[in-house]
Amino acid sequence: MRCKDIFDRIEQWAPREIAWERDNAGLQVGSADREVKKLLLTLDLTEPALNKAVEQNCSLILTHHPLLFNPLRKIDTFTDSKSRLIEKLIKNDITLYSAHTNLDYTKDGVSFELASRLQLNNVKFLVPLYGRQSKIVVFAPENICEKIAQTVFDNGGGIIGEYSGCSYTSSGKGTFKGSDKSNPSTGIKGKSETVDEARLEVVADNWKINKIIEEIKKIHPYEEPAYDIYPLNNKNGNFGIGAVGELSSPIPAGDIIEHISLKLGVKNIRYSAGKDGPVKKVAVCGGSGAEYLNDAVSNGADIFITADIKYHSFQEAEGKIFLADAGHYETEIFALDAVERYLKESFSNIGIIKFTENVNPVKFYNK
Numbered sequence: 001m002r003c004k005d006i007f008d009r010i011e012q013w014a015p016r017e018i019a020w021e022r023d024n025a026g027l028q029v030g031s032a033d034r035e036v037k038k039l040l041l042t043l044d045l046t047e048p049a050l051n052k053a054v055e056q057n058c059s060l061i062l063t064h065h066p067l068l069f070n071p072l073r074k075i076d077t078f079t080d081s082k083s084r085l086i087e088k089l090i091k092n093d094i095t096l097y098s099a100h101t102n103l104d105y106t107k108d109g110v111s112f113e114l115a116s117r118l119q120l121n122n123v124k125f126l127v128p129l130y131g132r133q134s135k136i137v138v139f140a141p142e143n144i145c146e147k148i149a150q151t152v153f154d155n156g157g158g159i160i161g162e163y164s165g166c167s168y169t170s171s172g173k174g175t176f177k178g179s180d181k182s183n184p185s186t187g188i189k190g191k192s193e194t195v196d197e198a199r200l201e202v203v204a205d206n207w208k209i210n211k212i213i214e215e216i217k218k219i220h221p222y223e224e225p226a227y228d229i230y231p232l233n234n235k236n237g238n239f240g241i242g243a244v245g246e247l248s249s250p251i252p253a254g255d256i257i258e259h260i261s262l263k264l265g266v267k268n269i270r271y272s273a274g275k276d277g278p279v280k281k282v283a284v285c286g287g288s289g290a291e292y293l294n295d296a297v298s299n300g301a302d303i304f305i306t307a308d309i310k311y312h313s314f315q316e317a318e319g320k321i322f323l324a325d326a327g328h329y330e331t332e333i334f335a336l337d338a339v340e341r342y343l344k345e346s347f348s349n350i351g352i353i354k355f356t357e358n359v360n361p362v363k364f365y366n367k
Contacts, residue, residue, distance in 0.1 A: 001350055003060050003095045004032040006039070009346050010062075010099055010339075014109060017207040018129065018239045019102040024066045029086055030095030036060045038351035039343075041336050043329070043358045045085055045096060054092050056353055061089075064110075064335055066098040103335060104241070105129065108342075110286035110335040111243040117334050118263050118282060118305070121248060125240025126283050127295050133236055134209055137228040138200045139174055140220055141186070145198040148216055155212045157204035161237030168201040174226070185221045203232065242285035242292050242306075244299050250278035256303060256322060266330045268364050272314040274322030279303050286331040297321050307331050329360040 007027070019025045039060040042049040045067045053061050067085065075083040089096055103109045107125075115123045136157065140148055149167050152158055158166045174197035178189035187193035204212055209229060217225055251259055256279045257269055282303050283296035289306035290313045296304035303322035307330070317323035340354050 001036050001347065002032070003030075003034045003036055003097070006036060006060065006062075006343070006347070006350075007032060007097060009343075010097075011102075013342060014099050014102040014106040015205070015207060015239075016102050017205070018105045018132065019100060023101045024069050025098055025100045025102050028063075028067050028096040028098055029089045030093075032095070034059050034093065034095045036350055038353065040353045040355055041339055041343075042355035043333055043336060046358075047081070047085065048357055049355045050085055050088055050094075052353070052355055052357070053094055054088070056351075058351075058353065059093060060095045060097065062339065063096065063098045064100060064103060064332060066100050067096060099339070103339070104286065105239050107238060107240075108338060110332055110338075111241070111284055113334045113338040114264075114284045114286045114305075114331050115243040115245050115282075118260070118284065119247065120243075120245030120282055120284075123243050123245035126242030126244045126285060126299060127292055128235045128237065128240040130235055131231070131233050132206050132239070133203055133232045133234070134206055135230040135232055136202050136204055136209065136212060137230065138202075138216060138220075139197050139226040140200065140222070142171065142196060142198040144219070144221055145169055145200050147219060149200055149202065151215050151219055152200075152202045152204065152212055155215050156208045157202045157212050159238060160203060166203065170199045172197055172199055178223075183223050185223065205236075205238075206231075242283060242289055242295070244281065244283040244296070244301055246281050247279065250280040252278050253322065257324065260305060260324060260326055264326055264330050264334075266326050268327070270309065270314070270325040272317050272323045274303060274317065274320065277302070279322060284331070286335065287328050293317060293321070293323065305331070327360065327362065329358075329362065333358060 016025050036059050038056055038058040040053040040058045041062050044065045045063050077083045077087045138148055153165050160166045173194055175194050177192045178184045182189045186195055257271055279302040281301045283301035285292055285306040288308040290309045297320050305324045305326055307325055307328040309325040314323055336354055343352050
């Protein structure tokens with residue numbers, strides 16, 4: 001088992017292509033070709049986490065937050081703690097990989113795991129991603145159309161929300177005339193031909209398009225397969241930001257903070273009052289999600305739970321929606337459980353160690 005095999009599997013679930021454009025998800029330090037027998041999961045790469053990986057003979061560390069977010073100007077192992085971590089990774093032959101905003105934006109990722117911890121039902125994305133998909137239209141003889149469709153499906157096309165194998169086929173007439181240098185599979189070069197053809201339409205994520213077209217060309221009977229690619233701006237049901245769902249039973253407004261505290265194990269929650277009445281519909285966004293306050297309101301949520309909320313956001317929410325800051329660390333730490341489950345379902349031949357000594361770098365003073 002190589003690191004690359006694990007990276008590929010993670011990116012089938014949380015593609016790097018959906019990450020925030022200024023993010024640095026993916027390989028951080030080391031080799032993707034390194035053999036893996038054990039790996040360590042941690043929210044951040046800290047010295048205790050790295051020491052644990054060395055102690056357990058792990059050759060791969062997976063983090064949520066990237067170690068390398070901004071370009072490094074130098075590696076100074078005398079004064080800079082990040083440089084010392086890089087040095088230790090290299091000396092111990094450990095590869096470092098991060099799944100950051102791609103894990104935030106994927107189904108069953110950070111926000112969906114947070115919603116699960118809060119016992120929400122009927123969970124969907126708070127803000128679906130738009131675009132990032134195209135429609136592939138392929139023209140081919142009807143007898144090969146089903147095989148082409150299966151090729152597209154096998155390479156990740158035809159997925160719409162919870163449905164796979166999605167396509168549309170219509171029949172028509174195709175015309176062509178090959179030049180003297182052509183080698184038509186049907187008809188005679190230099191002669192105008194009309195044939196019965198099918199038009200196959202399939203949606204695919206943009207980063208899969210080149211591979212899909214490449215595979216179609218391998219099985220298409222025509223010397224020059226005809227196809228169109230139409231960029232789409234429709235809602236992508238597979239990826240988005242935050243999550244919104246419902247509690248099984250409404251909770252009185254005066255009890256909702258206690259519910260959050262119990263389910264997330266949080267002792268310090270900043271909040272502002274919302275509308276009167278019980279809380280039923282809940283919006284969440286793991287990490288810094290205050291900018292999606294209006295989306296929570298427009299979704300009809302009674303409360304929005306996120307982190308790193310500024311003073312004026314609390315002020316803006318008053319009378320509209322309950323707004324709760326449960327902490328950046330506290331709203332993201334459970335994502336490691338989701339990653340652990342996913343990897344254990346995918347790989348039975350590697351040891352997966354979840355670092356349980358992650359600590360919140362934010363401390364609270366209680367007199």
